[in-house]
Amino acid sequence: MVIVVGVIAGIIVLIAFVLVGMYNGLVRARVRTREAWSGIDVQLKRRANLIPNLVETVKGYAAHERGTFEEVTRARSMVEQAGDVGSAAEANNMLTGALRHLFAVAERYPDLKANQNFLDLQQQLSDIEEKIAFARQFYNRNVMSYNTRIQTFPSVVMAYMFGFLRFEFFEAEEEAREVPEVSFAPEAEPPATPRSAPEPPASPPEA
Numbered sequence: 001m002v003i004v005v006g007v008i009a010g011i012i013v014l015i016a017f018v019l020v021g022m023y024n025g026l027v028r029a030r031v032r033t034r035e036a037w038s039g040i041d042v043q044l045k046r047r048a049n050l051i052p053n054l055v056e057t058v059k060g061y062a063a064h065e066r067g068t069f070e071e072v073t074r075a076r077s078m079v080e081q082a083g084d085v086g087s088a089a090e091a092n093n094m095l096t097g098a099l100r101h102l103f104a105v106a107e108r109y110p111d112l113k114a115n116q117n118f119l120d121l122q123q124q125l126s127d128i129e130e131k132i133a134f135a136r137q138f139y140n141r142n143v144m145s146y147n148t149r150i151q152t153f154p155s156v157v158m159a160y161m162f163g164f165l166r167f168e169f170f171e172a173e174e175e176a177r178e179v180p181e182v183s184f185a186p187e188a189e190p191p192a193t194p195r196s197a198p199e200p201p202a203s204p205p206e207a
Contacts, residue, residue, distance in 0.1 A: 022158050029146040033167050036139035037085065040170060043132045044079055044092060047125065051076040051095075054121045058102060061112040065105050072098040085168040092132070093173045099125070136170050143167045 055069050075098040078091035103122075106112050147166050150159035158164075 019158065022155055023162065026146075026149065026155060026159060026162075026164050029142070029149055030164060033139070033142040033146045036135070036142045037167075037170075039135040040132060040139055041088075043128055043135055044088065047095070047128045047132070048076050048079050050121055050124055050128075054102070054118075054125070057115060057118050057121065058106060058112060061109045061115075062105055068098075068101050068105050072102050074098075085170055089168075089170045089172065096129075133172075136172060140169050143169055 051072060055072055058065070059069065072095070075091065075095035079088065079095055082088035082091045106118065112118055149155050150164045150166065
């Protein structure tokens with residue numbers, strides 16, 4: 001009898017250790033995913049903080065491009081107000097598109113393209129875009145791992161009991177995955193039109 005009780009107690013303790021380990025694994029996966037998201041959030045805020053200075057710099061050369069400035073400002077505001085991963089991803093894609101339009105405007109102003117402040121801001125934005133891309137990949141890998149864990153047996157039971165919810169992926173549209181850039185190389189001059197060879201003088205008429 002004592003042996004049976006001991007075996008039962010051992011099984012209960014083993015099950016308890018398994019459940020505790022499963023719970024702790026879910027907690028760690030959730031914490032890793034939240035930390036990965038914070039990496040994206042930091043870069044999105046850094047990017048948004050550069051926008052006012054960028055807009056003001058472009059305004060100094062193209063003040064009449066009000067529609068483009070309003071589009072960029074509106075997209076920046078959406079990034080700052082985003083309350084979840086899905087809305088943040090959508091706002092970020094809109095801001096990327098708006099910046100493309102702003103840089104297209106800059107292409108028409110050679111003096112602006114040579115402005116050192118504009119060059120510095122463009123370089124900073126390019127660097128942040130790359131960091132966002134890496135942070136997005138890292139975050140999405142963690143989301144996939146965590147979401148898979150909470151949907152597979154037996155972890156799904158523990159996840160349901162303790163309210164472990166799925167995370168959204170941070171999606172980027174195909175065009176938004178490319179870093180918006182402006183070409184600062186001097187425009188190539190069109191090739192010179194070759195001159196036609198002079199025609200030979202007409203022969204004098206025969207006598």
